[in-house]
Amino acid sequence: xxxxxxxxxxxxxxxxxxxxxxxxxxxxxLLVDAVIRxxxxxxxxxxxxxxxxxxxxxxxxxxxxxxxxxxRSGSGTVRAQGNAVIGLRNAVAPxxxxxxxxxxxxxxxxxxxxxxxxxxxxxxxxxxALILDQLAGEAAAAGGSPGMTGTLTVRYRRGxxxxxxxxxxxxxxxxxxxxTVKGHxxxxxxxxxxxxxxxxxxxxxxxxxxxxxxFE
Amino acid sequence: xxxxxxxxxxxxxxxxxxxxxxxxxxxxxLLVDAVIRxxxxxxxxxxxxxxxxxxxxxxxxxxxxxxxxxxRSGSGTVRAQGNAVIGLRNAVAPxxxxxxxxxxxxxxxxxxxxxxxxxxxxxxxxxxALILDQLAGEAAAAGGSPGMTGTLTVRYRRGxxxxxxxxxxxxxxxxxxxxTVKGHxxxxxxxxxxxxxxxxxxxxxxxxxxxxxxFE
Numbered sequence: 001x002x003x004x005x006x007x008x009x010x011x012x013x014x015x016x017x018x019x020x021x022x023x024x025x026x027x028x029x030l031l032v033d034a035v036i037r038x039x040x041x042x043x044x045x046x047x048x049x050x051x052x053x054x055x056x057x058x059x060x061x062x063x064x065x066x067x068x069x070x071x072r073s074g075s076g077t078v079r080a081q082g083n084a085v086i087g088l089r090n091a092v093a094p095x096x097x098x099x100x101x102x103x104x105x106x107x108x109x110x111x112x113x114x115x116x117x118x119x120x121x122x123x124x125x126x127x128x129a130l131i132l133d134q135l136a137g138e139a140a141a142a143g144g145s146p147g148m149t150g151t152l153t154v155r156y157r158r159g160x161x162x163x164x165x166x167x168x169x170x171x172x173x174x175x176x177x178x179x180t181v182k183g184h185x186x187x188x189x190x191x192x193x194x195x196x197x198x199x200x201x202x203x204x205x206x207x208x209x210x211x212x213x214x215f216e
Numbered sequence: 217x218x219x220x221x222x223x224x225x226x227x228x229x230x231x232x233x234x235x236x237x238x239x240x241x242x243x244x245x246l247l248v249d250a251v252i253r254x255x256x257x258x259x260x261x262x263x264x265x266x267x268x269x270x271x272x273x274x275x276x277x278x279x280x281x282x283x284x285x286x287x288r289s290g291s292g293t294v295r296a297q298g299n300a301v302i303g304l305r306n307a308v309a310p311x312x313x314x315x316x317x318x319x320x321x322x323x324x325x326x327x328x329x330x331x332x333x334x335x336x337x338x339x340x341x342x343x344x345a346l347i348l349d350q351l352a353g354e355a356a357a358a359g360g361s362p363g364m365t366g367t368l369t370v371r372y373r374r375g376x377x378x379x380x381x382x383x384x385x386x387x388x389x390x391x392x393x394x395x396t397v398k399g400h401x402x403x404x405x406x407x408x409x410x411x412x413x414x415x416x417x418x419x420x421x422x423x424x425x426x427x428x429x430x431f432e
Contacts, residue, residue, distance in 0.1 A: 020261050027268040028251050032307045034275035035244050036284055036298050045236050048271050052243040055264050059250035067329070067378055068252055069336035082252050082333045084340040091248045092308050092331040113283070115308040117298045118350075120285035124300040125353075125365040126346030133342030134334075149341040153369040162283055 021081065021089050028091035029115075036114045085134035096134065096167075104143020104171030104181075106135050112162050123160040128185055128193045131167055136181040136197035139169035145179040147199030160185055160192040169195070177201040237297065237305050244307035245331075252330045301350035312350065312383075320359020320387030320397075322351050328378050339376040344401055344409045347383055352397040352413035355385035361395040363415030376401055376408040385411070393417040 031052075038045070068082025068089065081089040086096050094116070096108040110131075118124030133152050140146055169183025179199045184191045247268075254261070284298025284305065297305040302312050310332070312324040326347075334340030349368050356362055385399025394416055401409045 017258060020258050020265075024251055024261050024265045024268075027265045027272065028248060030272045031268055031275070032244060032248070034272045034279065035240055035307060036303070036305045037279040037282075038275035039278045039280055040275060042233060042236050044274065044277075045240050048274055049236075049240045049243045051267065051271055052240075052247055055267055056243065056246045056250045058260065058264055059247070059254035059256060061260075062255045063250065063253040064255055066253075067333045067337060069333070082330055084332050084334060084343050087252070087333075089252045090331055090333075091251060114298055115306055116300050117283045117285070117303075117306075118300060119364075121283060124346065124349070125368065126349030127300050129345035129349060129368060129370070130340065130342030133340070133345060137341075148335075148375075149370075149372050151369065151371050152341065152345060153367065154345070154365075155367050156365050159364075 018088065025087075025089050025091050025095075032091055032115050033113050083134075085131060094131075096131065098135065098138050100138055100142035102142060104139055104145065105168070106138035106142050106170075107166065107168040108135065109164070109166045111164050114162070117162060119159060121162060123162055123165075123185075125154075125156055125193075128156070128160055129154045129195070132169065132183055132185065132193065132195035133197065135167050135169040136183055136195060137199065139171055139181050139183065140179045140197075140199045143171040143174070143179075145171060145174050145199065145201070147177070147179055147201045150178070150198040150200040152195065152197045155194045156192075157194065158192050161187055163187070169197070172196075177206065234304065241303075241305050241307050241311075248307055248331050249329050299350075301347060310347075312347065314351065314354050316354055316358035318358060320355055320361065321384070322354035322358050322386075323382065323384040324351065325380070325382045327380050330378070333378060335375060337378060339378055339381075339401075341370075341372055341409075344372070344376055345370045345411070348385065348399055348401065348409065348411035349413065351383050351385040351399055352411060353415065355387055355397050355399065356395045356413075356415045359387040359390070359395075361387060361390050361415065361417070363393070363395055363417045366394070366414040366416040368411065368413045371410045372408075373410065374408050377403055379403065385413070388412075 071079050081087050085093050087093045094110050096110050098106050098108045100106045112123050116123055116127045165187055167185045169181050172182045173180040181197045183195050185193045287295050297303050301309050303309045310326050312326050314322050314324045316322045328339050332339055332343045381403055383401045385397050388398045389396040397413045399411050400407045
């Protein structure tokens with residue numbers, strides 16, 4: 001079988017839909033932030049809530065069952081638009097735009113605002129773990145050694161301030177189906193959190209030496 | 217100095233405001249879910265986005281600088297309404313309602329929907345870490361041994377399905393300023409993810425043997 005050549009009109013529509021979906025989620029992220037930080041009068045909060053409920057009803061007029069999962073575009077690109085860290089559609093995701101490098105490295109520069117707080121003014125320790133888990137998985141996949149996370153260990157060297165941050169992970173060692181990845185988050189002053197992840201290629205995916213693109 | 221007796225009218229207002237804030241964030245969570253899952257026409261997505269932008273502007277008419285931090289009610293209760301896991305105001309948070317038990321245990325039953333997805337149909341591995349970090353910190357604090365997370369290790373035994381889940385952490389050992397906490401997440405079939413956290417009481421908090429209530 002041969003791959004069907006891409007229909008340019010379909011690709012164009014997909015890109016436009018991508019932009020519309022991205023814009024909708026971006027506005028929703030601003031709403032999440034404003035809901036936390038707003039100090040307007042209580043009556044206005046009640047009024048805004050009623051409007052949100054109406055928007056929810058309009059969006060729910062037609063919706064998929066369950067979660068987004070992973071869809072494939074015509075060109076075979078995996079799209080995890082619902083993903084909690086990188087999902088274009090997901091307002092819980094910052095979202096991270098991750099650059100993967102073929103030697104087995106993944107990095108991202110991103111901004112974390114009020115919605116990611118743990119201790120006052122600091123990134124929630126678990127949010128650091130969440131982001132490092134995603135970066136570690138993408139580093140493993142970038143280097144041709146994807147897998148499910150077996151173990152993730154996160155070491156907190158100091159508090160990570162909310163604001164502009166960078167995260168980076170890289171393959172440290174590949175041993176058969178087991179890949180060890182290391183990485184860290186940093187602010188302008190240096191490393192704040194370190195991570196080590198062990199990724200295991202699942203048994204069901206060990207077919208003919210082929211490896212799926214990524215799992216997470 | 218004596219504590220000022222609580223003014224009943226102030227407490228009532230605070231409880232009402234609490235409900236209004238909680239309802240606003242709850243509706244925003246539904247919006248986050250609907251934005252991911254909606255399959256309405258593109259023009260409707262664009263129209264809904266324009267309405268969201270107007271609501272953001274209304275909420276931003278007056279807002280606090282930066283993140284929520286931690287506020288104290290008149291009665292001295294710590295309120296982390298912006299917290300990424302438990303924050304009443306925070307639509308990124310599921311939110312968890314955590315029960316703390318004085319022997320050093322913390323647990324919660326909760327539901328994770330489409331916004332917390334990693335692999336298709338499964339909870340993002342990093343979201344499991346995020347929730348276990350919060351539960352572990354609260355277990356340490358519940359047992360009178362609060363601290364900042366030093367290390368968090370998360371072991372993934374199998375995929376955690378999106379849906380109804382339970383998480384639980386407990387103090388395993390206290391050694392001076394260092395507290396070891398263990399815990400897990402589970403679905404109806406049993407444990408899916410295990411965690412071990414080391415919490416360290418920061419130097420600045422080691423005053424006269426007193427311990428602050430909690431840090432996270």
